[in-house]
Amino acid sequence: MQLTPTSRTQHRRLAERGSFDVELINAIVDEAMFCHVGFAVDGRTVVIPTIHARVDDQLYLHGAVANAMLKSLADAVDVCVTITIADGLVLARSAFHHSMNYRSVMVFGTAARVDDIDEKRRALDALVEHVVAGRGADARPPTESEMRKTLVVRLPINEASAKVRRGGPVDDEEDLSLDVWAGVVPCQITFGTPEPAPEVESAVPPYLDQYTRG
Amino acid sequence: MQLTPTSRTQHRRLAERGSFDVELINAIVDEAMFCHVGFAVDGRTVVIPTIHARVDDQLYLHGAVANAMLKSLADAVDVCVTITIADGLVLARSAFHHSMNYRSVMVFGTAARVDDIDEKRRALDALVEHVVAGRGADARPPTESEMRKTLVVRLPINEASAKVRRGGPVDDEEDLSLDVWAGVVPCQITFGTPEPAPEVESAVPPYLDQYTRG
Numbered sequence: 001m002q003l004t005p006t007s008r009t010q011h012r013r014l015a016e017r018g019s020f021d022v023e024l025i026n027a028i029v030d031e032a033m034f035c036h037v038g039f040a041v042d043g044r045t046v047v048i049p050t051i052h053a054r055v056d057d058q059l060y061l062h063g064a065v066a067n068a069m070l071k072s073l074a075d076a077v078d079v080c081v082t083i084t085i086a087d088g089l090v091l092a093r094s095a096f097h098h099s100m101n102y103r104s105v106m107v108f109g110t111a112a113r114v115d116d117i118d119e120k121r122r123a124l125d126a127l128v129e130h131v132v133a134g135r136g137a138d139a140r141p142p143t144e145s146e147m148r149k150t151l152v153v154r155l156p157i158n159e160a161s162a163k164v165r166r167g168g169p170v171d172d173e174e175d176l177s178l179d180v181w182a183g184v185v186p187c188q189i190t191f192g193t194p195e196p197a198p199e200v201e202s203a204v205p206p207y208l209d210q211y212t213r214g
Numbered sequence: 215m216q217l218t219p220t221s222r223t224q225h226r227r228l229a230e231r232g233s234f235d236v237e238l239i240n241a242i243v244d245e246a247m248f249c250h251v252g253f254a255v256d257g258r259t260v261v262i263p264t265i266h267a268r269v270d271d272q273l274y275l276h277g278a279v280a281n282a283m284l285k286s287l288a289d290a291v292d293v294c295v296t297i298t299i300a301d302g303l304v305l306a307r308s309a310f311h312h313s314m315n316y317r318s319v320m321v322f323g324t325a326a327r328v329d330d331i332d333e334k335r336r337a338l339d340a341l342v343e344h345v346v347a348g349r350g351a352d353a354r355p356p357t358e359s360e361m362r363k364t365l366v367v368r369l370p371i372n373e374a375s376a377k378v379r380r381g382g383p384v385d386d387e388e389d390l391s392l393d394v395w396a397g398v399v400p401c402q403i404t405f406g407t408p409e410p411a412p413e414v415e416s417a418v419p420p421y422l423d424q425y426t427r428g
Contacts, residue, residue, distance in 0.1 A: 012281075012282055013282075036296055038252035038259040044294075045253055045254055045292060047251075047261055047296040064227065066227060068226055068227075078258050079259060080261045082261040084248070084250070089405075092353070093354055094354040094360070095338060095353040098342055106260075131312065135305065138395070139305075139312065141309055142309055179416055181410065181416045181419050182410070187247075187405045189403055191400065191401045192399070192400040192401065194395075195397050195400065196395065196396070196397040197398075199390055200396050202394070204395060208395075
């Protein structure tokens with residue numbers, strides 16, 4: 001399925017890197033651990049990093065009700081959520097053609113506060129599951145008081161696009177003979193051995209064995 | 215040295231995680247491979263991922279002159295640059311206290327186009343060196359034509375703050391006895407074996423041996 005480009009999501013430059021493919025967009029959203037949310041507070045732009053989760057075609061964000069920034073996010077403001085996964089450093093012979101391999105998604109729209117208690121609970125479950133699949137069945141679920149202290153907002157993933165750069169450096173013809181190493185240094189986020197909290201006696205749960213993303 | 219808090223950088227919640235320490239701010243800026251830049255285009259927020267570099271107390275960003283978004287960035291607009299390094303997943307007994315270990319920086323200000331040719335060249339060198347220290351001496355430097363095609367903007371790092379979360383989960387007293395594994399899964403960005411471009415015959419340069427960040 002393809003999303004419809006809008007004036008904001010239409011790729012103007014390097015359009016060959018752009019995509020409106022919902023499967024690709026969802027895969028990037030799901031693999032990335034966190035996102036950056038941009039919105040205006042008192043007319044000035046603020047960008048905050050936060051965990052996100054997707055349920056079908058909705059993106060959920062959450063935070064403390066006491067958080068002034070998140071409160072303005074729930075005020076039906078215009079937002080841009082950008083999600084970026086770095087895949088490699090691209091070293092060209094020329095400084096000019098250095099680049100980065102990445103997969104990114106931008107979602108534009110208006111965030112709305114989730115008031116429905118069932119949807120809110122599903123979103124909070126999804127946020128825990130987004131971080132570690134399987135964790136939701138273990139962790140103590142939110143109490144009513146914790147639910148009240150938590151603000152959840154929803155953003156539809158319908159005005160969105162992906163951008164992907166992959167592959168090696170693209171040098172100019174006349175630079176190919178330069179004696180300069182060129183290529184890609186692949187990168188990814190990796191996870192170390194789980195470190196139990198002081199009083200924990202139970203074994204590391206199976207969903208943390210070989211934990212990885214994407 | 216400490217920066218002076220402003221209405222935008224003063225931490226309101228979890229202030230114990232906040233810092234105005236220039237050394238800490240610079241260390242996060244230098245370690246992070248790329249940043250997210252938020253600004254308004256036609257009154258609507260856009261957040262783009264891009265490589266950055268620091269020279270002393272200035273943050274530099276660059277892109278193609280033909281890039282409409284970057285052009286508006288150079289138009290002396292109000293921007294927020296957010297830089298985030300993920301250090302670990304924090305799994306608490308309760309879903310509510312799940313968290314993430316991270317180090318982040320927010321820089322607010324007004325971006326300005328760099329017109330001075332020497333400063334522009336220094337900034338472009340710094341951008342290459344930011345990605346791979348030592349690379350600047352190898353890569354073919356930008357030609358005059360490449361310089362003209364590249365837009366460089368500068369943002370002073372004076373209205374800025376850092377936020378750091380480290381350590382294990384902080385569970386409520388009454389949850390400590392629950393039979394739920396709790397702890398931290400550390401994470402970091404790791405780099406794989408450099409993959410040479412097809413025509414490259416020279417050996418992998420020493421600055422890529424054991425390449426790592428931070």
